[in-house]
Amino acid sequence: AQSVTQLGSHVSVSEGALVLLRCNYSSSVPPYLFWYVQYPNQGLQLLLKYTTGATLVKGINGFEAEFKKSETSFHLTKPSAHMSDAAEYFCAVSDDTGGFKTIFGAGTRLFVKA
Amino acid sequence: NAGVTQTPKFQVLKTGQSMTLQCAQDMNHNSMYWYRQDPGMGLRLIYYSASEGTTDKGEVPNGYNVSRLNKREFSLRLESAAPSQTSVYFCASSTQGFNQPQHFGDGTRLSIL
Numbered sequence: 507a508q509s510v511t512q513l514g515s516h517v518s519v520s521e522g523a524l525v526l527l528r529c530n531y532s533s534s535v536p537p538y539l540f541w542y543v544q545y546p547n548q549g550l551q552l553l554l555k556y557t558t559g560a561t562l563v564k565g566i567n568g569f570e571a572e573f574k575k576s577e578t579s580f581h582l583t584k585p586s587a588h589m590s591d592a593a594e595y596f597c598a599v600s601d602d603t604g605g606f607k608t609i610f611g612a613g614t615r616l617f618v619k620a
Numbered sequence: 621n622a623g624v625t626q627t628p629k630f631q632v633l634k635t636g637q638s639m640t641l642q643c644a645q646d647m648n649h650n651s652m653y654w655y656r657q658d659p660g661m662g663l664r665l666i667y668y669s670a671s672e673g674t675t676d677k678g679e680v681p682n683g684y685n686v687s688r689l690n691k692r693e694f695s696l697r698l699e700s701a702a703p704s705q706t707s708v709y710f711c712a713s714s715t716q717g718f719n720q721p722q723h724f725g726d727g728t729r730l731s732i733l
Binding site for chain 2: 510515538547557596600602607608611
């Protein structure tokens with residue numbers, strides 16, 4: 507069965523600092539992995555996705571994530587945080603054993619300090 | 621481009637009342653989903669519709685029913701609301717298949733007293 511663990515329900519960084527949000531997954535078959543962002547009072551928006559091919563995936567707003575099969579990880583990074591990055595971030599996994607079901611992590615709220 | 625539209629945005633119900641949450645998408649997507657979001661629990665799938673004419677239970681279907689009215693519309697019904705159903709409800713859609721990203725509406729904030 508699929509599962510997703512996001513390490514840290516809250517992460518705080520200073521503006522200009524590196525952003526690192528951690529995600530580990532479990533899947534019995536090659537997974538499809540996603541990162542979504544949620545701003546207050548809005549729905550989730552896709553940041554980036556990994557399906558097949560290159561393991562380093564670039565997304566919107568300067569974010570990227572690397573798929574590491576050996577570590578079952580898909581951590582999200584951004585070299586330099588901006589105040590507008592403050593939001594909640596969700597990692598999600600799908601595979602063909604779950605039909606049309608995608609499993610979401612519990613989310614990590616990112617705070618950016620001036 | 622509207623994307624996924626949910627109505628209403630806010631609702632307060634009394635225990636035992638019924639209501640239907642509406643969702644419509646204009647992206648010609650085949651698959652649609654209903655989730656609930658509770659603090660610290662991420663999103664949990666209530667029901668989904670892989671394509672027009674089909675619906676299936678997700679992780680937390682008890683107390684809910686759905687209707688895929690046509691390709692655009694997918695409604696969620698609470699027949700007898702309970703305080704445990706207080707939550708934020710999101711509708712989403714995708715082209716088709718588990719490897720496609722989902723597009724979300726802005727949610728319905730539902731409180732049951």
